[in-house]
Structures are given as C-alpha cells and as structure tokens.
Amino acid sequence: MAGRIPFASPTRRQFLQTAAATTAGLAVGGRSLIAADESAKQDSPESLVKVLYDSLSESQKKSVAFDWDHEDPLLGTLRNHVENNWHIVDQTIDGNFYTSDQKHLIRQIFVGMINPEWVERFDRQLKDDAGGFGKQQNIAIFGKPGEGKFELVITGRHMTMRCDGNSAEHVAFGGPIFYGHAAKGFNEKSGHPGNVFWSQAQAANKVFEVLDGKQQQVALVKESPIEQRVDFQGTGGKFSGIHVGSLADDQKSAVQDVLKVLIEPYRQSDRDEVVACLNKHGGLDACHLAFYEDSDVGNDKVWDNWRLEGPSFVWYFRGKPHVHCWVNVADSPEVKLNSA
Structure with missing residues (x-):
C-alpha cells in the first residue's frame, strides 16, 4: 500500500x-x-x-x-x-x-x-x-x-x-x-489554534471517523505511552491499536493520507527514504494505529495523542498539553534509539 x-x-x-x-x-x-x-x-x-x-x-x-x-x-x-x-x-x-x-x-x-x-x-x-x-x-x-x-x-x-x-x-x-x-501557550485549547502541526492530527482523526464501531474500540487505547518511548519493537512486537493491514481499502487510503501529511514538511529525499524504510518491513500494512483516550484536550473526542507504529517505524504525535512529535524510522529494527 x-x-x-x-x-x-x-x-x-x-x-x-x-x-x-x-x-x-x-x-x-x-x-x-x-x-x-x-x-x-x-x-x-x-x-x-x-x-x-x-x-x-x-x-x-x-x-x-x-x-x-x-x-x-x-x-x-x-x-x-x-x-x-x-x-x-x-x-x-x-x-x-x-x-x-x-x-x-x-x-x-x-x-x-x-x-x-x-x-x-x-x-x-x-x-x-x-x-x-x-x-x-x-x-x-x-x-x-x-x-x-x-x-x-x-x-x-x-x-x-x-x-x-x-x-x-x-x-x-x-x-x-x-x-x-506551543502556539498559544504551554496548555493549548481544543483544536490547537495556530499550531502548524495540528493538521497531522486532523488527518489521523479522519481515519478514526471512517472506522466502524468495533474497529474504533480496537483503535482506542486507555493510556498513552511515555512520549520518549519510540524505540523499535521489531516484527514480533506487541503493538497497540488497530492493525492497518486488516482495514478495508478506503480505510487504508485514509492511513496513507496520514503518512503523506506526516512526511510533507521535509525535503523530497527524506520523504523518499522514509517510504523506502517503511516498505522494507511490510509498508503501512505492517503498522498499527492507536488513539489514546487519556489525553483528550477539551473532551471533544478528537484524539490529541496518537501513534502510527510498525516493526522499525514510530511516529508518535502527542498533543497534550501542546504538540510534541517523536519520529524514529529505519530499515532495520536493530537500530537502537538514544533519547532522554
């Protein structure tokens, strides 16, 4: 895909x-x-x-x-x-x-x-x-x-x-x-007015909207992981959220739109390399998409914290109290992370 x-x-x-x-x-x-x-x-x-x-x-x-x-x-x-x-x-x-x-x-x-x-x-x-x-x-x-x-x-x-x-x-x-x-202060309001990266979360939430009731239950996770935790789990990892490979074609297309929005800010060569790394281990079909229930700014059911993750791909968008995004992408899950 x-x-x-x-x-x-x-x-x-x-x-x-x-x-x-x-x-x-x-x-x-x-x-x-x-x-x-x-x-x-x-x-x-x-x-x-x-x-x-x-x-x-x-x-x-x-x-x-x-x-x-x-x-x-x-x-x-x-x-x-x-x-x-x-x-x-x-x-x-x-x-x-x-x-x-x-x-x-x-x-x-x-x-x-x-x-x-x-x-x-x-x-x-x-x-x-x-x-x-x-x-x-x-x-x-x-x-x-x-x-x-x-x-x-x-x-x-x-x-x-x-x-x-x-x-x-x-x-x-x-x-x-x-x-x-942090466009409007440390604690942002619902919708994150002025935040240049909020469109990424809007794209992800469009995926949630096209899931049926049972799928939403699978995709919605109670607690957000620690934000720095973006090391790779590999092919045998225990991923939270819904398996992208199990989705219908129109739902997969919506996830693909998320990926396009995520890599859009960067130069073409970096975008190309992200896609190449992702394809090395099954593409988006090998990923899971999770939305976190504990971090809903404004209690509006627009999920501020969410994560797209595969064997050697992690893109963790944390929107509470303001936007933090942690990105770790490789062509091998053996690559070790060095974070705080």
Missing part, C-alpha cells in the same frame, strides 16, 4: 554520488562565503555543510565539530541523541560565535532540509517557541564533510533535525528527529 505514494526512492549510492559531485564543484577560495552560498543555492544542504565546515576556524571546530561517534558522558553517542528541548552545544546560531556569512550558510542548510512550502510554518513555530530562527538553536557537526561520514545536527526547543547525506546507515532523516509547537 505504501508503494502507492508517488515518491521515487533514490538508492543510497546515487544520493551519495550526487552529494559528492556537488561538493567537488564548490570552491570558496578568493570569494566570500555569501558568494559561494549564492552560487550553491541549487546544491544539496550536505554540500553547504562542507562549505560551512571548511569556513570554521580551529577554535570554532573545538566547540561545535566532533568525531563521528563522539561520546557524551551523560547522553551517550551525542550524534544520535534526541530530546524535546535540548542544546547539543552551548553556542547559539544567532549569537556572536558565528560570522554573518556562516549564519547565512546555516540558514540555507536549514531551509534546504525542508519542503519549500513549509519554511514559513517552521519559522512561525520557531518564532512562537524560541523567538525566531537561530535565537535558541544550536548546531554540531560530526565527522569531516568531504572526507567520509558526516552529519550536521540542529537542536533547540521543539526541534531536532539532521543533515547527513545518508552517512548514517539504515535510518531515515539521519536518525531520530523531534518537532513540536
């Missing part, structure tokens, strides 16, 4: 060859980084990560550049960590640590990771939650761009995003990601 989504998945080799080709075509010598960035607008964000990395001074690298598998004493492998509100390093993007050219490059990398139609909505979320892009966000670079595996990680309140050029094996998005929004 997931194969009906009209995204063609490039192979890992093809993606890496493209990234390598664009990176090889960049040359900063004698030009400002702004000029280099302007000429590279059509290049991948990964190629711009190399431009950024090459521009960092040695003192800057000591603060924000790490070995690929750098270990933090508290958080474990720092590159793989994810939380709802954290700072991977102390230096903010919009502070005095980076030059204006470097800040511009970081912004271009961020924009390149997003569906162009979603840039304004991400900016709205950042303004509401953190005062605007860069005000409370941080970046760290792992590995050496252009010399092997590398990944840039952006963190901050309600955001963990990754740009890796498929260096991180087996995973979509370069590893687990997080997004959220």
